[in-house]
Amino acid sequence: MESLNLQELLSHRQKKTLRFSEFIEGVMANPLDYLNISSSLISDAIKYFGFEIVIRSGEPIISYNIFKDLFSTGVNAVFGQEHCIKHIVNVIESFDNEAGLNRGIVLVGPPASGKTNIVDLIIRALEEFTKQKDVKLYTFFFKFSDADGRSIEIRSKFNHNPLLLFPISMPSEKGAMIQPRKMLFDHIKERQLNPSEMIIPNFFHNATLDKRTLDILEALQLNPINKNKSLYDILEEYVRVEEVEFTTAQAKGISNIDDTSQLRTRVNPVQLDTMNAAILNEHLPGKFLYQYDGAIVDSNRGILHIHDAFGIEDGSSGKDYKPLLMLLGSGKVSVESTQASVDNSVIITANIEEMKHLEEQLDSSKLLDRIERVPVNYLLDSNSEMDILRRDMSNMREEYDVDPNLLRIASYYSVITRLLPPVRKKMPDHWSDEKKKLYNNISAEQKLHIYSSQNDDPVRTIQELPYWHSFHNEMIRLGLNSYDTGSFSSFIASHPKAVNLRDCNLFSTEELKMIDNEFMRYLWNEHFPLEGKSGISVRQLQNIMRNTITHSDGRKVHVGIFLKQLTRIIEEGPELHHWLAGVADYQKNKPAFPYLTPEQIQGNTNRAVYGNFKELIEVVRKLYHSIVNREITVCTVDRNPEQ
Numbered sequence: 001m002e003s004l005n006l007q008e009l010l011s012h013r014q015k016k017t018l019r020f021s022e023f024i025e026g027v028m029a030n031p032l033d034y035l036n037i038s039s040s041l042i043s044d045a046i047k048y049f050g051f052e053i054v055i056r057s058g059e060p061i062i063s064y065n066i067f068k069d070l071f072s073t074g075v076n077a078v079f080g081q082e083h084c085i086k087h088i089v090n091v092i093e094s095f096d097n098e099a100g101l102n103r104g105i106v107l108v109g110p111p112a113s114g115k116t117n118i119v120d121l122i123i124r125a126l127e128e129f130t131k132q133k134d135v136k137l138y139t140f141f142f143k144f145s146d147a148d149g150r151s152i153e154i155r156s157k158f159n160h161n162p163l164l165l166f167p168i169s170m171p172s173e174k175g176a177m178i179q180p181r182k183m184l185f186d187h188i189k190e191r192q193l194n195p196s197e198m199i200i201p202n203f204f205h206n207a208t209l210d211k212r213t214l215d216i217l218e219a220l221q222l223n224p225i226n227k228n229k230s231l232y233d234i235l236e237e238y239v240r241v242e243e244v245e246f247t248t249a250q251a252k253g254i255s256n257i258d259d260t261s262q263l264r265t266r267v268n269p270v271q272l273d274t275m276n277a278a279i280l281n282e283h284l285p286g287k288f289l290y291q292y293d294g295a296i297v298d299s300n301r302g303i304l305h306i307h308d309a310f311g312i313e314d315g316s317s318g319k320d321y322k323p324l325l326m327l328l329g330s331g332k333v334s335v336e337s338t339q340a341s342v343d344n345s346v347i348i349t350a351n352i353e354e355m356k357h358l359e360e361q362l363d364s365s366k367l368l369d370r371i372e373r374v375p376v377n378y379l380l381d382s383n384s385e386m387d388i389l390r391r392d393m394s395n396m397r398e399e400y401d402v403d404p405n406l407l408r409i410a411s412y413y414s415v416i417t418r419l420l421p422p423v424r425k426k427m428p429d430h431w432s433d434e435k436k437k438l439y440n441n442i443s444a445e446q447k448l449h450i451y452s453s454q455n456d457d458p459v460r461t462i463q464e465l466p467y468w469h470s471f472h473n474e475m476i477r478l479g480l481n482s483y484d485t486g487s488f489s490s491f492i493a494s495h496p497k498a499v500n501l502r503d504c505n506l507f508s509t510e511e512l513k514m515i516d517n518e519f520m521r522y523l524w525n526e527h528f529p530l531e532g533k534s535g536i537s538v539r540q541l542q543n544i545m546r547n548t549i550t551h552s553d554g555r556k557v558h559v560g561i562f563l564k565q566l567t568r569i570i571e572e573g574p575e576l577h578h579w580l581a582g583v584a585d586y587q588k589n590k591p592a593f594p595y596l597t598p599e600q601i602q603g604n605t606n607r608a609v610y611g612n613f614k615e616l617i618e619v620v621r622k623l624y625h626s627i628v629n630r631e632i633t634v635c636t637v638d639r640n641p642e643q
Helices: 022-027 038-048 081-093 114-127 180-190 204-207 213-221 231-238 272-283 319-330 350-357 382-392 394-399 408-414 433-440 444-451 458-463 471-478 483-490 509-514 516-527 538-550 559-572 578-582 611-629
Strands: 017-019 051-054 058-066 104-109 138-145 151-155 241-243 253-258 266-269 290-293 302-305 333-334 336-339 345-351 369-375
Touching: 017 022, 022 231, 022 241, 038 081, 038 213, 038 345, 051 081, 051 458, 058 081, 058 458, 058 471, 058 516, 081 104, 081 114, 081 345, 081 369, 081 559, 104 114, 114 253, 114 302, 138 231, 138 272, 151 272, 180 204, 213 290, 231 241, 266 319, 272 333, 302 578, 319 333, 319 345, 333 538, 345 350, 382 394, 382 408, 408 444, 408 559, 408 611, 433 509, 433 516, 444 516, 444 611, 458 483, 471 611, 538 559, 559 611
Parallel strands: 104 345, 104 369, 253 302, 302 345
Antiparallel strands: 017 241, 051 058, 138 151, 138 241, 266 290, 333 336
């Protein structure tokens, strides 16, 4: 075994420091490398670590590798949330193209649906991405020196892009007003082979520096020692450009808060010793220095994550949202009666009750208009649910003799409690009456298997998508061609535990012929994004699994014990198990499905089982017996003594 080289293990390259002119040379040579804004950085970070293509219910969708938690042991991995993540990526990418108001994203869903894990992994990807050598992310600081060679460095918590040092407007030597920043960008575009394709994000045209930085620049220009020096000469002498690496721990480019009162920007004086104060006074005579602080400032150029932003218990009110309103409205933050531009992608997490609380507030409409709601519900794919259980219950499998079907049956039950009955009235005209009847008569267990089934021919599924399907555009953005099999076939992934519909014994041969990709897409999209808002959460399921272990004999854990525990919990009811309060059996004068009208859920006997936790136990029990029957090998023994 090779010895561990600790020196190499803990080595880290020094940050690169440039003079202002060296930075500008780099911009001129490769401008796009230096024009990142927060949304483009996040989008690039998500894609940088790779992706796969998965097929869910006839819908191909991109599964980004960062959500497997590549950065640790996989303990925070997110499974089966590709549709939610697609929505997030689409909204983030749209930020680049907007010239008007900024927008934020709010992830809304029931508790334990994975909202926080999704944001945490995006943040981790951004953090790791900015450490890559080919990512050009720079800020600047001021360096002041005295005659003895001693120096002091003054930094801003904003981590501004050095390009913002070019003023939007300023008087020329002849007295006329000029626009240095626009002139710089026009020159950059003229140097390109295709100037019309060179799009400079709107942020760079209008962004302003913080007041302290502007005060320092003004004081340097007014100082007699800099007489006859141009602004460029002053920047070259006093400004040093350095690389930026985002970090959650030090709140650099990333802020995580759980209280909207933390959005307010604070002003703190800079404490200097006698020597440094003397150096500073030589260049900024009589200048009092202060420092801005706070979540909005610290997350400039990156992500501002507000966890459980609209809490009911913490008494959050409209005044606490005002800094967020300003940020999402103007892209600026208020600092000491002035404003500074902030480039933040705001991602908020909130459960359904918190979001409802916000909507009921009289002054919430302005904020609601500025945030894009992304639903994050419980999983509808039993294979992904099984992945979560396999990870979180790994100790159980190591310490006990576990029924090999236990995790599958547990995931079946949790997912089946979340499903809504098919109630669609209008279907494609080219469907036969038998196909329409099959659709409306799909049972809960059939729907469960359709959602988690294995795709027979994923390449064909992709190539037969309608021309208007959004997946074509997604492939183009990722450099893939849906009409060139070789460009994307290697990215297609399938779940090793997925079951083919032919093998589940729930459909006849004629029914299987009717369940094509279009049929599955209609079924999936009918209740999206309502389906998965209710039912058993994976956290509740894990508690039931732990009870199953407790009631086992200490050696073996089998499906029968699990189903008995489910039955006992259902019989005990919501007085002991709060999450049963919304279950059909215990609701008084309330519909079984609050998202559907009574007229919709009437008519078919199959629909009575949907949402009925007690009856669904028997459904899953039958599925278990079916699995066992398939696994039993029948042998015929000829007892002829002569053979």
